[in-house]
Amino acid sequence: MSPARPPGSSRIATYFHVHLVSDSTGETLNAMAKAVVARFDGVIPIEHIYALVRSEKQMEEVLTEVADAPGLVLHTVVDRDLREQLERGCKSLGIPQIGALDPLIMALSHYLGADVSTRVGAQHALDTGYFNRMSALDYAIAHDDGQGSLHELEEADVVLCGVSRTSKTPTCIYLAHRGIRAANVPLVPGSEDGSRLEGLKNPLVIGLTVAPDRLIQIRRNRLDSLNQGQTTDYVDHDAVRAEIIKARRDFERRGWPVIDVTRRSVEETAAAIVNLVNARRNRRIGVPS
Structure with missing residues (x-):
């Protein structure tokens, strides 16, 4: 012993x-x-x-x-x-x-x-599932960061919406490997508020939110990696807090489900999204979720 x-x-x-x-x-x-x-x-x-x-x-x-x-x-x-x-x-x-x-x-x-x-x-067979995953991956890349028309977004299974640096892109790529067609639209103060997504009929729109302190830390790291200054509303605490509050209120007003990614890995966020997508599909075909 x-x-x-x-x-x-x-x-x-x-x-x-x-x-x-x-x-x-x-x-x-x-x-x-x-x-x-x-x-x-x-x-x-x-x-x-x-x-x-x-x-x-x-x-x-x-x-x-x-x-x-x-x-x-x-x-x-x-x-x-x-x-x-x-x-x-x-x-x-x-x-x-x-x-x-x-x-x-x-x-x-x-x-x-x-x-x-x-x-x-x-x-790993080259079956229908394989080609669906490849198609979903192509779609995620082509419709990253707000790219694509509203008509093209209708082809998505899910559209992620959130302020900058809430892991929208990596989550979409991860979902694509699960065969889910995912697009993402960033909320940009004074430019994009997500209102154009209200008219979408097919995809499930999901709002991503995060704690202000965590978001500021992530954004500062991003600015450091780009050798850019830190004196900007992008990392100002009051501005970031207001940005997140507005996004959260807009999500709730539009009836979109919201996922807080503060303490979630990309895999955990994707798993929560898969559950929401499956629950919605079950309701559409009349099967209890």
Whole structure:
């Protein structure tokens, strides 16, 4: 048993090797590993990533590296022979290996009564969903920062509206990767107040707001990166506060849902938007949300 840590002492970070083995791009596995490790404080993984592992020789090379740097092995290998090769190799090395998607796949297979596909990289197939995501990404780029006519904005699933530096652009790009067509319109004092969006029929318009102090900090960082001065209403506390209050009142007057992004990451903001979009779609087709 390790000795007790003295009261008040800081925790020393724990490093460990994690080997991520995939016969596809490895994106799914990488995202899962990051999500799981984030649940542990003071734990830092040393990642070894092996993508597109599709031959016995490649798997032998993987096992050689695993032997050189023992650690946890996570994989999403579909091919039965390669999977068995990996499992045997890890067993002989005394190293734990986990099929990251196995519990979910087995549960879904049992529930649906369906066989599991052995097609490698099935989640990355060039299907309709893939092309929809690419189309949504093109749309987000073409309709960023107020670009596009009102007629073009009608083609969006969602239009984000907010003052400058409320993460509208990165959120739209993230939504596009979920297949959601998103545009954004910035509120600019004396120029754009968002009133032209009131006539939109198809898209859900969502207002983004943020705490004044947080917004000023973000804007000052932006000005510093551009080597510009700080004496402007853009970062003046009273002006920024008034800007946010007016935006919030306009959102509420127009009946638009509002999301406060002060303590939200882009992913969290996007998740809240997806929930709103889905709830609206459910109401349109008569399914309780």
